[in-house]
Amino acid sequence: MHNTKTQLLKTNFPKLNRSTLDTLQVNLGYTCNQSCKHCHVNAGPKRTETMSLEHINDILTFIENNNIKKLDLTGGAPELNKYFRHLVTRARELNVSVIDRCNLTILNEDGQQGLAEFLAENQVEIVASLPCYSKDNVDKQRGKGVFNGSITGLQKLNALGYGKKDTGLILNLMYNPIGAFLPPSQISLELEYREKLHDDFNIVFSKLYTLTNMPIMRFGSTLISKGEFENYINLLKTSHSDDNLQTVMCRNLISIDWQGYIYDCDFNQMLDMPTANKLKNKLHISELDLTNLQNTPIQVGEHCYGCTAGSGSSCGGALS
Ligand code: SF4
Ligand code: SF4
Secondary structure (H helix, E strand, O other), X not given: OOOOHHHHHOOOOOOOOOOOOOEEEEEOEOEOOOOOOOOOOOOEOOOOOEOOHHHHHHHHHHHHHHOOOEEEEEOOOHHHOOOHHHHHHHHHHOOOEEEEEEOOHHHHOOOOOOHHHHHXXXXXXXXXXXXXXXXXXXXXXXXXXXXXXXHHHHHHHHHOOOOOOOOOOOEEEEEOOOOOOOOOOHHXXXXXXXHHHHHHHOOOOOEEEEOOOOOXXXXXXXXXXXXXXXXXXXXXXXXXXXXXXXXXHHHOEEEEOOOOEEEOOHHHHHOOOEOOOOOOOOOEHHHOOHHHHOOOOOOOOHHHHHHHEOOOOEOOEOOO
């Protein structure tokens, strides 16, 4: 795989300042039941990196001591970490909202019986990747059989009340382009998804988020192989909007890797660009004192234009 990091470090991306920390985004490991082409984590069934119980408990301690409001769980497939349910249960007891970045097919895997019911009982918000409402496009990007598995997963969630009004069970879908272009308007695409998924499969959902592909890991490597890397970076840069700078996710979030180290966001984590701090060390969640992050810069690179291009992009979808 081609590493794009060296081509991303030299940048004129504007300086970003931190705001109040309210969200921990935790990568529970790189094991996944899928191997999607665009994956910025390079996750897959053969990856074995997974967060230990010790570090999961470090996270719970940090949440309790720092008034964290939201825990955003990602991977790989986060549910494949064997302490996933322990973490979710304890976080909910602490009154923290939990987001599960669910690939949908995991709900049908052997060994994951009762997962959908567990998520519903704990009122976990689900953000589910579905890059298209057509079978061909989804299978092309995410692998053969993924579309049908995703539809089965969505129907299972709908049957529990997910995505339906007045149940409090949030089911958001995440779109990302299948190639080197920016996402279309989130509002118009959401209408299209609603119509198609309802008419074809009787599926409902809460909101659709659009996410720009990042020129890193598997997607970045594919760009290099196809000779499209520079053009894609230019597209991101020429589409940059300063208005999106105030709402990029790294201003209110920190990202934690499976070993417990902290980063400004999941993308910086994948590029091994740890959070800058006054101690000038790679900081671990077990020793994190937030005063050491005050007035320190967020680490930026050319990939950051992926967050500010067009309507903007974050793990919560378009920014404007
Ligand atoms: S994009 Fe998500 S579902 Fe696909 S391989 Fe990566 S972590 Fe797994
Ligand atoms: S890539 Fe990360 S650091 Fe850069 S703007 Fe986006 S969220 Fe912030």
